[in-house]
Amino acid sequence: MFGLPKLTDLIDQAQTLAGYSVRAYQGASKLILGIQMASNTTTSHDTEATNATATDGHATDATATDTHASTAADGGGHSDVFPPFDPASFGSQLLWLALSFAALYILMSKIALPRIGEILEVRRDRIEGDLAEAERLRQKTDQAIEAYETDLANAKQKAHTIAEESREAIRKDLDAKRADVETDLAKKMATAESRIQSTKTEALGHVDEIASDTAHAMVTNLLGRTAQKATKDAVAKVVKG
Amino acid sequence: MADPNKVDPIHQFAITDIFSIGGEGGGFNIAFTNSALFMVITVLAISAFLILSTGGRGLVPGRLQLLSEMLYEFVANMVRSSAGSEGMKFFPFVFSLFMFVLVANLLGMVPYFFTITSHIIVTFALAMLVITVVLVYGFMKNGLGFLKLFVPAGVPGYVLPIVIPIEIVSFLSRPISLSVRLFANMLAGHITLKVFAGFIVTLSSFGFVGWLGAILPFSMTVALTALEFLVSALQAYVFAVLTSMYLNDAIHPSH
Structure with missing residues (x-):
């Protein structure tokens, strides 16, 4: 129910559009006809055929179509055939194909493709170079880390040695001093004892x-x-x- | 058939002169036709696109440059995988063929544009060009060894009398199949499109019911248009792949 007005609107629009396209087609037919007449180099039948088509587009009589059909059947000339099989156009098509394809080949092989190839080459080199640089830097970092660790280990070793040495030195020093003191004491004791002894001996005498x-x-x-x-x-x- | 809105599906293939060089009616008369015009347009479009889009030579490509590079790599990979790295000397040739057929097909999809590849003489000339290159290069490189192409390796001797004629016939049919495949696809596609589009116009003259009925051919036309774009690209690809494979035969004749 509610869809109906919309549908008719749509149809109206489509009808208008179709009208445009029919008119455009007719216009194009006329345009082609005009070009043909202006250039005036086509064979008479081409003009006639297009003329007939144009008339078809215009639309009123069936005779135009009949003429078209009968000419196509009767003519038997070089241009009455299905256009893609018309040998009359072969020469011109071959010539222009050769020229345009040759031009394309030269433009591609001399300018476009070497340029794109060079762009890709440069990019590949750049990427490879960057990767190599990254690899080099990574190795450098690894080396730095390794050197740091070696230095650290050396330093630890050295610190350990120094500690050990100083501990040893202190112990030696202590030992030496203790030995001195003991020797001194022993000497003093010996002196005292000898004096006691002599005093005793003297007293006993x-x-x-x-x-x-x-x-x-x-x-x-x-x-x-x-x-x-x-x-x-x-x-x-x-x-x- | 005397319908007032009749559409002639063949008319789109007609060759019309735009101007001609040379005297009227004389022996020397070169016509510049709509076909020639679209050949020139195709070449200009390809060259302009590829040369302008890569003008910046950006290390980081823009969209258009990326498209050019993708086309380049696509065809380069195709040639390399079909004909080996030795086949890369034919890369510009295959690339030109691929781009020419592709752009000609796609331009043909624009309404009122002429489709170059819908003419058998054009596709046949391109196919003959391919076969000529294969033959000339094959004999130049391999001498008579090129004839080994017709003698598959590893086939027992008593089968050879049957196999060799088959191989020769298949070789001779290559230009025909190569050209007719492209030509017929483009011709048939355009005729079908035109016929279905014509149905819309024809049906629309029958009033309201006709308008409703025209929806069907209209949707068909839309679907066919999409299909024809696919076919345009696919046929260009097929043409280029087959060219690469035939060139591979010229480079490595023994199977």
Whole structure:
């Protein structure tokens, strides 16, 4: 229901368009006819055939078509045939085909194709060059990383060695100092001991004299008198005993 | 057939003179026809497109330059895969043929334009050009060894009397099949299009019902137009591929 007005509109439009196209076709037929007449070089039948077609387009009588058909049948001339098989046009077509194709071949092989080939070549070279450059840079980066890692390892090794060496040096130093101190102490102890020993020996050496002196004094006090020599001998005898 | 809106489907193939060089009616008379005009237009269109689009020689191609490069690589790969790297010396030839046929076919799809390739003489001349190049180069390069083309390798001797004539006939039929394939496709396609388009006009004269009926041929015309564009490209491709394969025979005659 509601589609109907739209449809008729559409049909109207289409009819108008078709009218245009029919008129355009008729116009073109007339144009071709005009060109033919102007150039005035076609054979008489060509003109006639086109004329007939143009009249067909115009449209009223069937006689034009009949004429066209009968001429086509009767003529038997070179141009009455189906146009693609018309030998009359062969010479001209061959000539222009040869000229235009030769021109095309020369333009293609001398200008267009070498140019496109060169563009593609340049691009391929450029891409390959860029890839090679990228590869080179990548290798360089790898080398740098490798060098860095080697340096790092070396530095670590070196640091380790230095630490080790200093630790060793300090230990040696300490050992040396301790040894000095111990030696010094041992020496002092030896000196002290020897002095003690000598003092002791000296003290022990005076014991006889002190004893005889003491005994003489005691005897003298008890007896009044006594011989020094006898006391001494008696003491020595006791000490010996 | 005396319909007032009758459309002549053959009229589009008529050759009409535009001007001629030489005297009237004399022996020397070269006509410049609509066919010649479209040959020139085809050549100019191809050359202008390829040369202008690559004028910038951009390292990063623009759209048009990319299209040119794609056409170049498409045909180059076709020649390389069919005829080997040795066949690349024929690359400009195959490229010219491909572009000429392609652009001529596509231009023919424009309404009121003349289709060069719908004339058998044109396609036959192109096919003969291909076969001539194959023959001349084949004999120049291989001498009489080129005749090995007709003797397939690995075929037992007693079959050869049958195989050799078949090979010769198939070789001789190449220019015919090559030219008729292209010509017939273009001719038939254009006639069909015109007939269906004519149906629209004819039906439309029957009033409202006719208008409704005309929708069918109209949709057919649309579909056929698409198909004809496909055929135009496909036939150019087929022509170029077969040319490459025939050239391969000239370069490597033994199968």
